[in-house]
Amino acid sequence: MLILLDSVHGLLGVACLAGGSLGRRLEHPQSVAVMVREKDICWEYAEKLDGNKVKCKFCSRVLNGGISRLKHHLSRLPSKGVNPCSLVRDDVTARVRSILSAKDDSHITNNKHHKCPPLSPDPPPPLSSASKLFPSSISSPSPLEIAERTISLFFFENKIDFAVTRSPSFHQMLDAIAKCGPGFVAPSSLSLKTLWLDSLKSDIILQLKDTEKEWLTTGCTIIAEAWTDNKSRALINFFVSSPSCTLFHKSVDASSYFKNPKYLADLFDSIIQDIGQEHIVQIIMDNSFTYTGISNHILQNYATIFVSPCASQCLNMILEDFSKVDWVNQCILQAQVIAKFVYNNSSVLDLMRKLTGGQDIIRTGVTRSVSSFLSLQSMMKLKAKLKHMFNSPDYSTNTNKPQSMSCVGILEDNDFWRAVEESVAISEPILKVLREVSGGKPAVGSIYELMSRAKESIQTYYIMDENKHKVFSDIVDTKWCDHLHSPLHAAAAFLNPSIQYNPEIKFLTSLKEDFFKVLEKLLPTSDLRRDITNQIFTFTRAKGMFGCNLAMEARDSVSPGLWWEQFGDSAPVLQRVAMRILSQVCSGYNLERQWSTFQQMHWERRNKIDREILNNLAYVNQNLKLGRMITLETDPIALEDIDMMSEWVEEAENPSPSQWLDRFGSALDGGDLNTRQFGGSIFSANDHNIFGL
Numbered sequence: 001m002l003i004l005l006d007s008v009h010g011l012l013g014v015a016c017l018a019g020g021s022l023g024r025r026l027e028h029p030q031s032v033a034v035m036v037r038e039k040d041i042c043w044e045y046a047e048k049l050d051g052n053k054v055k056c057k058f059c060s061r062v063l064n065g066g067i068s069r070l071k072h073h074l075s076r077l078p079s080k081g082v083n084p085c086s087l088v089r090d091d092v093t094a095r096v097r098s099i100l101s102a103k104d105d106s107h108i109t110n111n112k113h114h115k116c117p118p119l120s121p122d123p124p125p126p127l128s129s130a131s132k133l134f135p136s137s138i139s140s141p142s143p144l145e146i147a148e149r150t151i152s153l154f155f156f157e158n159k160i161d162f163a164v165t166r167s168p169s170f171h172q173m174l175d176a177i178a179k180c181g182p183g184f185v186a187p188s189s190l191s192l193k194t195l196w197l198d199s200l201k202s203d204i205i206l207q208l209k210d211t212e213k214e215w216l217t218t219g220c221t222i223i224a225e226a227w228t229d230n231k232s233r234a235l236i237n238f239f240v241s242s243p244s245c246t247l248f249h250k251s252v253d254a255s256s257y258f259k260n261p262k263y264l265a266d267l268f269d270s271i272i273q274d275i276g277q278e279h280i281v282q283i284i285m286d287n288s289f290t291y292t293g294i295s296n297h298i299l300q301n302y303a304t305i306f307v308s309p310c311a312s313q314c315l316n317m318i319l320e321d322f323s324k325v326d327w328v329n330q331c332i333l334q335a336q337v338i339a340k341f342v343y344n345n346s347s348v349l350d351l352m353r354k355l356t357g358g359q360d361i362i363r364t365g366v367t368r369s370v371s372s373f374l375s376l377q378s379m380m381k382l383k384a385k386l387k388h389m390f391n392s393p394d395y396s397t398n399t400n401k402p403q404s405m406s407c408v409g410i411l412e413d414n415d416f417w418r419a420v421e422e423s424v425a426i427s428e429p430i431l432k433v434l435r436e437v438s439g440g441k442p443a444v445g446s447i448y449e450l451m452s453r454a455k456e457s458i459q460t461y462y463i464m465d466e467n468k469h470k471v472f473s474d475i476v477d478t479k480w481c482d483h484l485h486s487p488l489h490a491a492a493a494f495l496n497p498s499i500q501y502n503p504e505i506k507f508l509t510s511l512k513e514d515f516f517k518v519l520e521k522l523l524p525t526s527d528l529r530r531d532i533t534n535q536i537f538t539f540t541r542a543k544g545m546f547g548c549n550l551a552m553e554a555r556d557s558v559s560p561g562l563w564w565e566q567f568g569d570s571a572p573v574l575q576r577v578a579m580r581i582l583s584q585v586c587s588g589y590n591l592e593r594q595w596s597t598f599q600q601m602h603w604e605r606r607n608k609i610d611r612e613i614l615n616n617l618a619y620v621n622q623n624l625k626l627g628r629m630i631t632l633e634t635d636p637i638a639l640e641d642i643d644m645m646s647e648w649v650e651e652a653e654n655p656s657p658s659q660w661l662d663r664f665g666s667a668l669d670g671g672d673l674n675t676r677q678f679g680g681s682i683f684s685a686n687d688h689n690i691f692g693l
Contacts, residue, residue, distance in 0.1 A: 040067050041099075042067055042070060042071055042074070042096065042099070043067065045057050045058065045070065045074060045088075045092060046067065046070045049062065052064060052065060052066045053066075054066060054067060054069070054070050056070060056073060056074070056085055056088075058074075058085050058087040058088045058089070058092075059085050059086060059087045059088070061073070061083070061085070063082070069082055071096050071099065071100060072100075073085050074088050074092060074093060074096045075093060075096045075097050075100055076088070076093050076185075076188070077097070077100075086188060086189055086190055087188075087190055088188065090185050090187065090188065090191065093185045093188075094183060094185045097183065097185065098183065162641075163640065163641060166640070168628065169624070193613055197613065197616050197617065197620065198616070200620050201616050201619060201620050204619070204620060204623050204624070208247050208623070211242060211244055211245055211247060214242055214243065214244060215242055215275075215276070215279040216279070217565075217579060217580075218242050218243055218561065218579060218580060218583035219242070219279055219280065219281035219580040219583060219584070220240050220241060220242040220275065220279050220280060220281065220584075221240070221241045221242070221280070221281060221282050221283070221284055221584045221585055222238060222239070222240055222241075222249075222271060222272070222275060222280055222282075222283045222284070223238070223239040223240075223241060223246070223283075223284045223310075223585075223588035224236055224237075224238055224268075224271075224283060224284070224285050224286070224289065225237045225239070225286055225588055226254075226258070226286060226288035226289060227288075228258070228288060233253075233255045234253075234254045234255045234258035234288075235251060235252070235253055235254065235255075236251070236252045236254050236258075236267075237250075237251045237252075238250050238251070238252070238271055239588065239626075240275055241440070241584070241585045241588075242583065243441075243442055243561060243583045245440075245626065245627065246440055246585070246626050247623055247626060248618070248619060248622035248623050248626060249271070249274065249275070250271075250615075250619075251615075251618055252267060254267065258292070259292065261292060261293040261294070261297070264292055264293075264294050264297075265293075265294060265297040268283075268294055268297070268298060269301075272298075272302065272305075277302060277304075277305070280302075280305050281305070281306065281488075281580050281581065281583075281584050282305065282306040282307065282308050282488060282584055283298060283305060283306070283307050283308070284308050284309070284310050284585070284586070284587070284588050285307065285308075285309070285310070286310045286313050286588070287309075287310075287313060287483075295307045303521065303524060304521060304522055304524070306486070306487070306488045306518075306521075308486045308488055308489075308586065309483050309484055309486065310587050310588050311437045311443075311447055311484060311586040311587040312434060312437055312438045312587040312588070313587075314479055314480075314483040314484040315430055315433055315434045315437070315479075315484075316367050316369060316370065316434070317479050317483065318430055318475055318476055318479045319367075319369040319370060319373060319427060319430055319431075319434075320367075320369045321475045321479070322369070322373075322423075322426060322427060322430070322472065322475060323369050323372055323373070325471060325472075327419055328419070328422075328423050330419070331376070331416065331419035331420055331423050332372050332376070332423070334410045334413075334416055335375065335376055335379055335410075335420065335648075336647055336648050337403075337406055337407060337410060338361070338379070338386070338407045338410060338411065339361055339362050339375065339379075339648045339649065340403075340648070340649060340650075340651050341403045341404065341406075341407050342361065342407075343362065343642075343644075343648075343649045344649070344651055347397070348389075348395070351389055351392065351394055351395060352385075352386075352389055355385050355388060355389050355392070356382055356385050359378070359382060360378065360642060361375065361378050361379050361382055361386065362375050362378065362642050362646075362648045362649065363375050363377070363378050363638055363642075364638065364639045364641065364642050364643040364646065365637050365638050365639065366438075366636075366637050366638070366639065368646070368647070370431070370434070370637050370638075371643070371646060371648065372648075373423065373424070373427035373428075373431060374431070374637075374638060375648055376420050376423050376424055376427075377424050377428070379420060380417075380420050380421060380424055383417065383420075386411060387411050387412075390404070390407060390408050390411060422461075425461045426458050426461065426462075426472050428457075429453070429454035429455075429457040429458060430454055430476075431637065432450070432454065433447070433450040433451060433454050434637050435635065435636055435637055436450055437450070437585075437586050437587040438587055438636040438637055439636045440585065440636070441559075441585070442559065442560075442561055442582060442583050442584055442585055443585060443586050443587070444488060444489060444492040444581065444582065444584045444585065444586040445492035445493060445495065445496040445499075445560045445561075445581070445582045446493075446496065446560075447484075447489050447492075447493075447586050448489055448490065448492075448493035448499070448507070448511070449493060449496075449498075449499055449505070451476075451480060451484070452507060454476070455473060455476055455477075458472050458473060458476070459473065487514040487517050487518050488518060488581065488584075489586065490510075490511045490514035490515060490518075491511070491514055491515045491517075491518035491519070491581055492560075492581050492582055492584075493511055494508070494511040494512065494514075494515040495515075495539075495560065495564070495577075495578045495581060495582055496560045496582065497546075497551075497554075497555040497560060497563050498555050498556045498560070500539070500540065501542065501552075501555055518581070519532065519577065522577050522580075522581075523573070523577065528573070529573075530573075531573065532573055532574060535570075535571030535572075535573055535574040536571075536574060538570050538571050539568075539570075539571050539574060543570065544569075544570030544571075545567045545568070545569055545570045546567060546568075546570055546571075548567070550566075550567070551563070551566075551567040554566070554567070559582075560578075560582040561578075561579050561582040561583040564578040564579050564582060565579055
């Protein structure tokens, strides 16, 4: 989520408080010594008007109250209802603040040495002062308390996702400001929108130039992800992925032509030209493009580019169909009864977390079906502790509630726990594949073997129950054949040394036909294919460098693309092809989708300048997050926070268990994604001023 620009200005000021300028008092008119107005140095920033009015030279605002009000205006500190100047230079703000601070210090010193007659009551201190932050019972809060409370107010007032506190850049910001000490001046809203946004965008573009250099060797994958809503709006985000990273390219509002093949073809043509046809190995599209005809256009007009499905989306479809099997569906509904009761009763939730050591029985995944099976896994692990909780003396006050009695009945039902165990057993192999292909790393050479192992695992589990095995294997086979299987996947598996040289692999011979088709596509002329047959023979028989000890030892421990780079010199043409194929991802699901951001960017009433700023914001935001994903070791299919609006928590007034999977239609979000508490609900399409523009 993009932090609100104006709110960032406020948080920077809060962080400055943490660095040592806490609780600074503001100047009050009653304590200001009389001076000759014309001699005040701040007059260089103002134009004197009739009466006691002044005009700010930066923003042209006319202020009543003379030079004193102007100082508060330029200081950008909240005081006496004076609107802060949005155009003042940072150096001027720092200068004015130092003047106000010196007067405060002088006023305090004079009060210590002189008994002054009582004055009329001072106006109330600014909202950010300690007296407003803490109740009267807390007489002298520490600087740390004031800083933490002020940061909390900033989050609450500006509706900022609490998960922002886990962002490394948030803590880097606080540390950097603390080192500046008192007097630090936060960048203004204007400088954030212009100077700093342009600077960071330039830095990112410069960094990505190095990434683009590797495309000459490894090639790249374009990922096109579409989002449609119930008003027929269609937004398309384009990403470019290669071994070192995935970068955000652009976001396009295709609402007016998403179903128009010609206009959609022109859009993809422009993207291909942006990246360079010679660099692109494949284009991954989600299911939104199934009936647009764009796949045929690309295949017919770009001889060397493949079009592939999103593996993660196909795997999610498998899990979705698993969850629709009657007994699995019933198991999930029963588990949700327990979860809803626990998470809607604070005392029960506290007791559960106490007994489980802080562990939750709910896990939120990137889709509803992933959430369901992850939560069943978690519930199975905590089976004994859940049973103990409902029989605990500390639970006695909830014993007679009807929902509680239903939970106890479910927890004591052996058939329920057998269903949980089976659901976990048949879903875990698919979840494992989903994790492998959703992590942003090249996986096109592994998807074939991963799917084969998943199918074997389900078959082994149901070795004594052929009927159940057939139900789930048919689901996997249907989705694999109709949606997931691709000639590029087959060719990548054939070139993967961990598969090619593994005597236990049984499907290797079935890959040859697709492998040769891919070679003909990538090497369309006889000149390019010269000696390719001998090079294939050298590879498959492990001749030359392919058979050296280092190459053999690295077959299973080094990524396939890197293996070919190191040991493929004996087959140079095949080496180049193999490196390009094996360096590709097979999924776009690792990408964090926050469509509210792009809704704001494409809002039709934006003017040209607004759109440019929002385009830059999206570019910087998305690429910073993608860069961060490389360094974080997190579960790519699970979210850190529980979705408090999911079917596992929210209690519907009129529940309809048989239709829970269809509660939100696919047209709502286009990606079957869970809605984050803040990202989806607070930042709605009506929040047009989200960026303070």
